[in-house]
Amino acid sequence: MSEANTDTDPILPLATDLPAEALALLPPEETIRLSITTDIKLDGLYGPAWLLATDQRLLAFSPDGGGPPDIVNLALAEIESLEIQDLYGSGALKARTQTTGQTIALFSKTLNAKFAPLPEALEKLIRQAQPIDDDKKILRGRLDRAYLKRRCEHCGQVIPRRMGVCPSCLESSKLLNRFLAYSLPYWPLAVTSLAILLIGTFIGLTPPLLLRTLIDNVLSPAATGASNAISLPLLGPTSASGALAYLVLGLLLINVSRNILGAVRSYLLARLGEQITFDMRRQVYRHLHRLSLNFYNDRDTGRIMASVTHDVGRLQDFLSDGLQETIRNILTILIICSLLFYLNAGLAVYVLLPTPLIVLVTIHFGKRLHRIYTPLWRRWAGISALLADVIPGVRVVKAFAQEHREVEKFESRSEDLLQGELRAARTRSLFSPLMSFLTSLGTLIIWWVGGNKVLGQSMSLGEFVAFTGYMWQFYGPVESLCRLNHRFQRAATSAERVFEVLDSQPDVDDAPDAKQLPSINGRVEFRNVSFAYEPGTPVIENLSFTVEPGEMIGLAGHSGAGKSTLINLICRFYEIDEGSILVDGHDIREVQLRSLRDQVGVVLQEPFLFNGSVADNIAYGKPEATLNEIIAAAMAANAHDFICGLPDGYDSIVGERAVRLSGGERQRLSIARAILRDPRVLILDEATASMDTETEAQIQEALARLVKGRTTFAIAHRLSTLRNADRLFIIEKGRLEEMGTHNELVALDGIYARLVHMQTEMSRIRAL
Amino acid sequence: MENSYKLTDELNLLDPTTARLYHDEFDDLVLEIAGRDPERGILVVRCFPISAGDRFIALCTRKEKELGIVEDLAALDPDSRNALADALARAYFRPQITAVYAITEEHHIPRWQVDTDRGPRTFEIRSSRRDIRVLSQGRVLIRDADGNQYEIPNYRRLDVDSRALVEDQV
Incomplete structure (x- = not known):
């Protein structure tokens, strides 16, 4: 939408359900520029109410439109300010004029997303309706945005906490197709496995047929003394023992080949599954490293890790187990059905009679068990949560002598769990007897109907026995197909999450014509830079400055002022919205990311050490470093002495699960890491926060060496650590408010002077 | 040792007999304490929004500086009580x-x-x-x-x- 939009177009999508009697309140010459339906009326009851604005006025009314107090009619020209209030259970919009103020809309948090852009839209109209100084703020307050991501962007459906993807936008078949497309490169393998699966299933179903031949062609004639009637379908007349031997051999062959085929099939399918998931895992992990920080900020770490491990694993399980079982089950059902009809169509119909019943019962019990197990899982989780809470806090429990209370709490939850488990056990123990009864119905029918047929000579004894055999193999696959939907759904969810990662595009990426950033001197320039993490709430506003090579800049200001954002922008972790950032005259958006970050070094407040040796960690940014260089860097960082004191020296393993280093020691390792990399631009983000005075002195000394000759941006809350800075930048609400040396700024008697004053007071208090 | 420290002295309770609350023409809550300038645009915060909604209500300025705590809604004079109850109902929308x-x-x-x-x-x-x-x-x-x-x-x-x-x- 263009900025110069002063005609009569609506600013936001209009509400469609405006009541006619309310519209009658509008003078005919005014057109509606903005209207919104809300779900709480001005009297605090639920129900639709409306807020609308023309170029002249703001109207708010409840459905009856009946007049005061539920109707608000304000001239835009009189409005002084608008305030959006984020209350505990709802939101409100309040307008003020010179002399009055009133609430013009109430809305539940469900409408936060809808109301978020409203104040700015109204501001536009108000500024059109009256001459107001651009600098005068009209808007106040802000809505909490945390809840906005809980609903699907496309359909508005609530997204379940554990899933992270919208279940109704999930198109299972499309997703699974896409997933199966990964098997295309392995099509010979896939086709072979399927062929073997087909043959194996078929062979596996032949024994009852053999049994029929055994009874009808060999045993029955022999038992009734009609030995001369013995003949086998393919061999013709033969002796009874010879026929028996053939059949035994046949059964042996069938069993041997069936099991060999089974082994080959399960290996081939497993291999197919492993190959595909290997490809997928590799692709996901590579892609994760291409994505920008924004992607990581929006999601929790556990969720991301799960998509590489858990979700990909589940897909593999589906591919190598679920899919093959499904195909085999369907094949089995089809083959048995056709065999039954081939053997005796009349009886086959009866056998299939209980099938719908079995399907229904399986589905019903599935749902019922789910209903029972969900609260049960909840109770289990409650017990784990209690343990996770109390065991680490055992010192506190003992210190306050509250053991008995914790034991009681645990026992009462344990008791709840017991009751739930017993309920589940009752349902579960009902299920399998019921199922086996239902399946035995089939047998009853065959015995009765088939038995009569045998007695009436319309069916042979062998057919009767074969029938019974097939029936037993028939219901198992039916039952397991009933549970299929759940399995597909789970695989589709996993696929969706994996594809969500793969489909995310990095916000920050090399331009197609990006060139290598040559070796720089370290001149950094911001030209009118603006940036916002969330549209509408700028963190950096129109920031301009130039830093000469080798200069050290101290960044100070309140928390949340935008200091860390500023250095994130220098590293190009995020793309700026307006303006440009230049390093030695090169716009950082026009150079390759890698070549930029190669020349920027970062020391963070909480240094991160990877699992590995001390030497590996120091050389993280320069794996080809020689041992000389590593030791030199450690010495420069004042780290050499403590490293030599470790049991394995530079070979000691550090990281999450190994030698515990103190905060100061870790920090010195991370300084060594930065020194070794020899960056031209150095960023120190609170590098000495949370250190004791002595450690801080050691680190300061190391930092002083590191800073020499490099362009440095240092953030510090403790202003004393910035005393070496050439210039100080005081950032306030994303703007550069003050700039100069310590003395200049103290003389200026502004924000910085106040901060310095406050910190001296603080240290006096501490010294007491 | 002289026992001079009383924990409950830490409480910043408002005297219900001298504090007056009402809504002004801007529909903002105003706190008036005898002998002091009225504070406008008061925000109300329940200390125990779940277990004791009508007791220990903190009154704060727009900049979230606490002016004092109303220990019990019922102890206020009827007009102030209504004004505060009204402000609470608006801030804590929790239908039953x-x-x-x-x-x-x-x-x-x-x-x-x-x-x-x-x-x-x-x-x-x-x-x-x-x-x-x-x-x-x-x-x-x-x-x-x-x-x-x-x-x-x-x-x-x-x-x-x-x-x-x-x-x-x-």
């Missing part, structure tokens, strides 16, 4: 569920259709475990997927059908 008509579940998201003291409402809950809090005496607090809050004062006192539906969830 009076009947539950249906709870249907789609994609593991329970959707409640209820009647409240503020009118009928339908809402969805993301996770029954985290978003439904059962307190003593059958009191249930519910937070829906968007952060709206609801309360059942005592689910055991609901009609039979509603009660059965709620019991399935808690």
Whole structure:
């Protein structure tokens, strides 16, 4: 939408359900520029109410439109300010004029997303309706945005906490197709496995047929003394023992080949599954490293890790187990059905009679068990949560002598769990007897109907026995197909999450014509830079400055002022919205990311050490470093002495699960890491926060060496650590408010002077 | 040792006999304490929004500086009491569920259709475990997927059908 939009177009999508009697309140010459339906009326009851604005006025009314107090009619020209209030259970919009103020809309948090852009839209109209100084703020307050991501962007459906993807936008078949497309490169393998699966299933179903031949062609004639009637379908007349031997051999062959085929099939399918998931895992992990920080900020770490491990694993399980079982089950059902009809169509119909019943019962019990197990899982989780809470806090429990209370709490939850488990056990123990009864119905029918047929000579004894055999193999696959939907759904969810990662595009990426950033001197320039993490709430506003090579800049200001954002922008972790950032005259958006970050070094407040040796960690940014260089860097960082004191020296393993280093020691390792990399631009983000005075002195000394000759941006809350800075930048609400040396700024008697004053007071208090 | 420190001295309680509360022409809450300038645009914060909503109500300025705590709403003079109760009702919108008509579940998201003291409402809950809090005496607090809050004062006192539906969830 263009900025110069002063005609009569609506600013936001209009509400469609405006009541006619309310519209009658509008003078005919005014057109509606903005209207919104809300779900709480001005009297605090639920129900639709409306807020609308023309170029002249703001109207708010409840459905009856009946007049005061539920109707608000304000001239835009009189409005002084608008305030959006984020209350505990709802939101409100309040307008003020010179002399009055009133609430013009109430809305539940469900409408936060809808109301978020409203104040700015109204501001536009108000500024059109009256001459107001651009600098005068009209808007106040802000809505909490945390809840906005809980609903699907496309359909508005609530997204379940554990899933992270919208279940109704999930198109299972499309997703699974896409997933199966990964098997295309392995099509010979896939086709072979399927062929073997087909043959194996078929062979596996032949024994009852053999049994029929055994009874009808060999045993029955022999038992009734009609030995001369013995003949086998393919061999013709033969002796009874010879026929028996053939059949035994046949059964042996069938069993041997069936099991060999089974082994080959399960290996081939497993291999197919492993190959595909290997490809997928590799692709996901590579892609994760291409994505920008924004992607990581929006999601929790556990969720991301799960998509590489858990979700990909589940897909593999589906591919190598679920899919093959499904195909085999369907094949089995089809083959048995056709065999039954081939053997005796009349009886086959009866056998299939209980099938719908079995399907229904399986589905019903599935749902019922789910209903029972969900609260049960909840109770289990409650017990784990209690343990996770109390065991680490055992010192506190003992210190306050509250053991008995914790034991009681645990026992009462344990008791709840017991009751739930017993309920589940009752349902579960009902299920399998019921199922086996239902399946035995089939047998009853065959015995009765088939038995009569045998007695009436319309069916042979062998057919009767074969029938019974097939029936037993028939219901198992039916039952397991009933549970299929759940399995597909789970695989589709996993696929969706994996594809969500793969489909995310990095916000920050090399331009197609990006060139290598040559070796720089370290001149950094911001030209009118603006940036916002969330549209509408700028963190950096129109920031301009130039830093000469080798200069050290101290960044100070309140928390949340935008200091860390500023250095994130220098590293190009995020793309700026307006303006440009230049390093030695090169716009950082026009150079390759890698070549930029190669020349920027970062020391963070909480240094991160990877699992590995001390030497590996120091050389993280320069794996080809020689041992000389590593030791030199450690010495420069004042780290050499403590490293030599470790049991394995530079070979000691550090990281999450190994030698515990103190905060100061870790920090010195991370300084060594930065020194070794020899960056031209150095960023120190609170590098000495949370250190004791002595450690801080050691680190300061190391930092002083590191800073020499490099362009440095240092953030510090403790202003004393910035005393070496050439210039100080005081950032306030994303703007550069003050700039100069310590003395200049103290003389200026502004924000910085106040901060310095406050910190001296603080240290006096501490010294007491 | 002289016992000069009393823990309760830390409390910044307002004297209910001298504090007066009312809404001004801007519909803002004003706190007037005898002998002091009136403070306008007061924000009200319940210290115990769940267990003791009418006691220990902190009064703060727009910049979130606390001016004092009203220990008991009932101790204020009637006009001030009404003004404060009004401000609290506005800030803490938490309808009371009076009947539950249906709870249907789609994609593991329970959707409640209820009647409240503020009118009928339908809402969805993301996770029954985290978003439904059962307190003593059958009191249930519910937070829906968007952060709206609801309360059942005592689910055991609901009609039979509603009660059965709620019991399935808690």
